[in-house]
Amino acid sequence: MTDEDYQYASGLQKRKKTVTDFDHHKLQLAAIFADGAVLQSSKPIPIFGWSQPEGIVHIELTPTNAHRVTGPISTTCKVDDSGKWLGVLPPCQPGGPYSLSVRTKNECVNLQNLMIGEVWMCSGQSNMALDLVDSADGATVVAGSQDPLMRFYQVPQTGRIDKQAEAHARWNCCDPKTSGQMSAVAYYFAHKLRKNLSPKTAVGIIDCYIGGTSIAVWLDQETLQSCPEGQGYLDRFSKTVSGHTDEELEAQAESWQSSFDSWNNRVSKLRQAYPEISDEEINSACGQCPWPPPITRHSKYRPTGAFASMLERIAPYAIAGILWYQGEEDGPFSSTYQTLLGLLIDRWRSLWRLPDNMLNASDGVAQTKLPFFVVQLPQWSPSQGENDMVTDSDWPRIRKAQWATSQTRSDVYIICLIDCGEEHNLHPKDKRTPGERSAVHVLHRVYGQHALPINGPSPLTPSQIDPVHLSLPMVYAAGMHFSAKMPGLPHAEIAHTTDFSEAGKSGFEVAGRDGHFYPVAAKIMLSSRKISCHPLEHLHQAVGRQDDCRIIILSLNNVRNPRWIRYAWHGWGPAPLMNDAGLPAPPFFKAISRDDK
Numbered sequence: 245m246t247d248e249d250y251q252y253a254s255g256l257q258k259r260k261k262t263v264t265d266f267d268h269h270k271l272q273l274a275a276i277f278a279d280g281a282v283l284q285s286s287k288p289i290p291i292f293g294w295s296q297p298e299g300i301v302h303i304e305l306t307p308t309n310a311h312r313v314t315g316p317i318s319t320t321c322k323v324d325d326s327g328k329w330l331g332v333l334p335p336c337q338p339g340g341p342y343s344l345s346v347r348t349k350n351e352c353v354n355l356q357n358l359m360i361g362e363v364w365m366c367s368g369q370s371n372m373a374l375d376l377v378d379s380a381d382g383a384t385v386v387a388g389s390q391d392p393l394m395r396f397y398q399v400p401q402t403g404r405i406d407k408q409a410e411a412h413a414r415w416n417c418c419d420p421k422t423s424g425q426m427s428a429v430a431y432y433f434a435h436k437l438r439k440n441l442s443p444k445t446a447v448g449i450i451d452c453y454i455g456g457t458s459i460a461v462w463l464d465q466e467t468l469q470s471c472p473e474g475q476g477y478l479d480r481f482s483k484t485v486s487g488h489t490d491e492e493l494e495a496q497a498e499s500w501q502s503s504f505d506s507w508n509n510r511v512s513k514l515r516q517a518y519p520e521i522s523d524e525e526i527n528s529a530c531g532q533c534p535w536p537p538p539i540t541r542h543s544k545y546r547p548t549g550a551f552a553s554m555l556e557r558i559a560p561y562a563i564a565g566i567l568w569y570q571g572e573e574d575g576p577f578s579s580t581y582q583t584l585l586g587l588l589i590d591r592w593r594s595l596w597r598l599p600d601n602m603l604n605a606s607d608g609v610a611q612t613k614l615p616f617f618v619v620q621l622p623q624w625s626p627s628q629g630e631n632d633m634v635t636d637s638d639w640p641r642i643r644k645a646q647w648a649t650s651q652t653r654s655d656v657y658i659i660c661l662i663d664c665g666e667e668h669n670l671h672p673k674d675k676r677t678p679g680e681r682s683a684v685h686v687l688h689r690v691y692g693q694h695a696l697p698i699n700g701p702s703p704l705t706p707s708q709i710d711p712v713h714l715s716l717p718m719v720y721a722a723g724m725h726f727s728a729k730m731p732g733l734p735h736a737e738i739a740h741t742t743d744f745s746e747a748g749k750s751g752f753e754v755a756g757r758d759g760h761f762y763p764v765a766a767k768i769m770l771s772s773r774k775i776s777c778h779p780l781e782h783l784h785q786a787v788g789r790q791d792d793c794r795i796i797i798l799s800l801n802n803v804r805n806p807r808w809i810r811y812a813w814h815g816w817g818p819a820p821l822m823n824d825a826g827l828p829a830p831p832f833f834k835a836i837s838r839d840d841k
Contacts, residue, residue: 270294270295270351271293271294271295271296271301271346271347271348271351271352271353272293272294272295272353273291273292273293273346273353273355274292274293274557274558274561275410275411275413275557276397276399276413276450276557276558276561277291277293277344277355278355278397278413278414278415279355279356279357279358279414279415280356280357280358280395280414280415280416280417281355281358281359281395281397281415281448282358282359282360282361282362282363282395282415282446282447282448283305283336283342283358283359283360283361283363283448283562284360284361284362284363284562284563284564285335285336285337285338285360285361285362285445286335286336286337287335287562287564288332288333288334288335288562288598288602288603289305289332289333289334289335289336289562290330290331290332290333290560290561290562290598290602291303291330291331291332291333291344291346292328292329292330292331292560293328293329293346294323294327294328294329295323295327295329295348295351296323296327296348297323297324297325297326297327298322298323298325299322299323299329299348299349300320300321300322300323300348300349301320301321301322301323301329301331301346301347301348302318302320302345302346302347302348303318303319303320303321303331303333303344303345303346304316304317304318304344304345304346305317305318305333305336305342305343305344305358306342306343306344306345307339307340307341307342308340308341308342308343308356309339309340309341317333317334317336318333319331319332319333319334330560330598330599330602332598332602332603336360337360338359338360338361338362338442338444338445338446339359339360339444340357340358340359340360340361340446341356341357341358341359342358342359342360343355343356343358344358359393359395359446359448360446361393361445361446361447361448362437362441362445362446362447362448362564363447363448363449363450363561363562363563363564364430364433364434364437364447364448364449364450364563364564364565364566364567364686365449365450365452365558365563365565365566365567366427366429366430366433366449366450366451366452366453366566366567366569367452367453367462367566367567367568367569367570368453368568368569368570368619369453369454369455369456369457369569369570369571369572369573370455370456370572370670370671371429371569371572371619371670371671371672371675371678372427372429372430372453372567372569372570372619373427373451373453373454373455374427374428374429374455374671374675375424375425375426375427375428376389376423376424376425376426376427376428376431376675377424377425378428378673379428379673379674379675379676380673380674380675380676381676382424382428385431386420386423386424387420388420389418389419389420389423389431390418390419390420391417391418391419391435391438392417392418392419393417393438393444393445393446393447394417394418394434394435394438394446394447394449395415395416395417395418395446395447395448395449396415396416396418396422396423396426396427396430396434396448396449396450396451397413397414397415397416397448397449397450397451398413398425398426398451399413399450399451399452399554399557399558400413400554401453401454401544401550401554402544402553402554403542403543403544403545403546403549403550403553404542404553405552405553405557406553410557415448418431418434426449426451427449427451427453428675428679429567429569429619429675429678429679429682430449430451430567430679431449431675431679432675432676432678432679432680432683433449433567433679433680433682433683433686434447434449434683435679435680435683436679436680436683436684436687437683437686437687440683440687440691440693440696441687441691450558450561450563452554452555452558454544454545454549454550454554456535456536456537456545456573457544457545457549457550457570457573458477458545458547458573458574458577459570459571459573459574459581459584459585459588460474460477460478460547460548460584461544461545461546461547461548461549461550461551462550462551462555462570462588463547463548463551463584463587463588463591464548464551464552464591465478465547465548467587467588467591468547468548470587471583471584471587473577473580473583473584474547474580474583474584474587476577476580477547477577478547481539481546481547484539485539485540485541490540490541490542493538493539493540493541494540496538496540497537497538497540497543500534500537500538501537503534504533504534504535504537507530507531507533507534510529510530511526511530514526514529514530523666523668523669524627524668527627555592555595556595559592559595559596560595560596560597560598563596563614564615564690565614565615565616565617565686565690566592566614566615566616566617567617567619567682567686568616568617568618568619569618569619569678571621571642571645571646572621572624572670574642575633575634575635575638575639575642576633576634576638578637578638578639578641578642578645579641581641581642581645581646582644582645582648582649585618585645585646585649586649586652586653589616589649589653589656590653592614592616593613593614596614613654613655614655615655615656615657615686615689615690616653616655616656616657617656617657617658617659617682617685617686617689618646618649618650618656618657618658618659619659619661619678619682620643620646620647620658620659620660620661620662620830621639621642621643621646621661622661622662622663622664622665622672622678622731623639623661623662623664623665623667623731623815623816623817623819624639624665624666624667624668624669624670624672624815624816625667625668625815625816626668626670627668634815635815636814636815636816637815638815639814639815640813640814640815640831643662643831644831644833646658647830647831657685657689658830659678659681659682659685660700660827660828660830660831661677661678661681662731662812662819662828662829662830662831663677663727663730663731663819663822663828664677664678664731665731665816666731667731667816684696684697684698685698697720697825697827698827699719699720699823699827700720700821700822700823700825700827700828700829700830701718701719701720701721701724701794701821701822701823701827701828701829702718702719702720702721702829702830702832703716703717703718703811703829703832703834704716704717704718704719705717705834705835705837706798706809706834706836706837707836707837707838708806708836708837708838709797711800712799712800712801713797713798713799713800714754714797714798714800714806714809714836715795715796715797715798716795716796716797716798716809717771717793717794717795718793718794718795718796718829719792719793720792720823720827721792721793721794721823722792722823722824722825723823723824723825724768724794724821724822724823724824725741725742725743725768725821725822725823725824726741726742726743726744726745726749726750726766726768726820726821726822727741727820727821727822728741728742728820730818730819730820731816731819741822743767743768743769744765744766744767744768745765745766745818745820746765747762747763747764747765747799747801748763748818749818749820750763750764750765750766750818750820750821751766751811751812751817751818751819751820751821752764752765752766752796752798752809752810752811753809753810753811753813754798754800754803754806754808754809754836755803755806755807755808755809755810756803756804756805756806756807757805757807759807759808761808761810761813762801762802762803764798764799764800764801764803765798765799765801766796766797766798766799767796767797767799768794768795768796769794769795769796769797770794770795771793771794771795806836807835807836807838808833808834808835808836809833809834809836810831810832810833810834811829811831811832811833812829812830812831812832813831813833819831
């Protein structure tokens with residue numbers, strides 16, 4: 245990769261050191277600070293922007309309600325040599341409204357109708373980006389979405405800093421005029437938080453996503469260059485753009501955009517005329533979606549494309565945590581995903597970390613443990629000819645990487661969606677399930693609502709009990725059953741449950757020494773012995789109760805000398821195991837305990 249291509253990848257090309265994105269002789273706040281903003285409660289509140297170098301900035305946050313019981317809080321900070329300034333207000337309890345005054349010797353900026361509440365950033369690619377109005381029951385939900393204490397800010401989607409787009413970005417209160425364009429997953433997530441937290445607690449969502457982006461888009465050049473997995477993305481980008489002028493690449497992008505817009509217009513007309521039309525019927529009538537787009541040196545889809553132009557524009561705005569739904573675009577490079585996801589979490593946490601001299605000791609610890617909630621990929625299989633680069637093993641590897649990252653990083657949690665998805669639709673319309681399930685995890689983990697169930701049936705160590713049977717202890721298994729209505733299984737007209745599932749429908753497979761997996765039948769049994777109920781997710785889960793434990797007996801059929809067992813290990817296929825909380829067993833892959841080791 246040439247030095248020039250590296251500069252393009254990192255967004256540095258043609259930017260002089262003495263020329264910046266703002267006029268530093270003018271007092272400005274980062275664009276995310278706007279009327280109606282929600283500021284994070286119970287944490288230090290960083291306020292930041294640009295002004296005349298070496299000047300002094302005064303910041304004051306004042307309650308404006310008639311029954312206020314506290315006065316204003318304030319701080320001052322100095323503008324650095326580059327024109328940047330950062331001041332930190334002390335933590336505040338939920339409430340409002342507030343006004344924010346930021347002033348220098350000669351200028352003043354005032355913001356109104358700010359609330360102190362809970363702020364979450366929702367990030368990722370197209371399944372996070374799918375609008376509420378385009379999701380299942382979207383029109384009905386939008387019509388009833390009025391809530392002045394549920395607000396969202398959409399970071400402009402761009403591969404280069406766009407001052408004009410930032411000037412038009414704003415905090416919106418959810419209502420029928422605005423919420424339709426909000427992320428559907430984020431809407432259901434925020435709505436659930438609003439229902440379960442104090443009625444007066446505002447919830448703010450920062451929508452920060454771009455459909456069709458790989459994980460490399462959300463990392464900086466230095467991080468990508470630090471490992472072979474990241475370097476591969478940079479090298480592929482360099483190979484794509486090398487030998488082409490900017491004019492040639494931009495012409496390709498404009499041609500694609502025209503085709504893409506035309507395809508979307510045809511699809512929109514079909515959906516309006518035939519609301520129940522399937523994706524297969526749309527593809528038959530309109531052809532496959534023209535994807536992916538061509539990559540240019542300034543594309544938001546290039547490696548590092550969103551890091552400087554989106555993430556660095558909003559960090560370190562105080563947030564409670566991050567909801568991350570991404571990975572679909574990285575299927576062809578699934579073997580690299582675990583490394584890059586871990587690096588992304590580390591890098592983002594460092595981006596949001598405030599200078600130590602602005603925090604006391606307890607605040608510093610909190611900054612290093614910004615909670616990450618990772619939405620595990622649901623079920624999906626490409627239709628014929630849709631994506632020849634994705635194999636049936638790629639999505640299981642992405643899911644495994646997501647889970648494994650939660651085991652090697654503190655305060656990283658997985659939301660399992662193996663019971664969700666549409667076979668040949670990369671963008672399933674049900675966004676209520678991922679949004680609300682994510683919120684339940686957050687309510688349990690972050691807000692201490694431990695009565696809310698978050699765990700599906702989870703496996704312990706399997707063992708062979710006779711030549712033709714395996715025993716698999718399960719925890720969080722109260723009411724465990726095989727559901728007939730699951731992705732990957734023929735949908736029964738009337739949903740029913742059972743304690744037995746035949747080979748090919750149970751989701752279980754077993755392999756011997758040759759590593760070839762065979763589907764096996766499964767039978768759920770009550771546990772007749774004491775089980776040490778330490779679940780699969782041992783780093784983050786509580787110990788299961790004895791009455792939550794069950795045994796699954798697996799019939800080996802023709803598998804001799806079994807060595808490994810796996811469950812729901814496919815892009816699309818059977819995953820019917822549920823508990824009485826309606827939560828699915830996660831995909832897993834485990835070695836079988838043997839006495840002849």
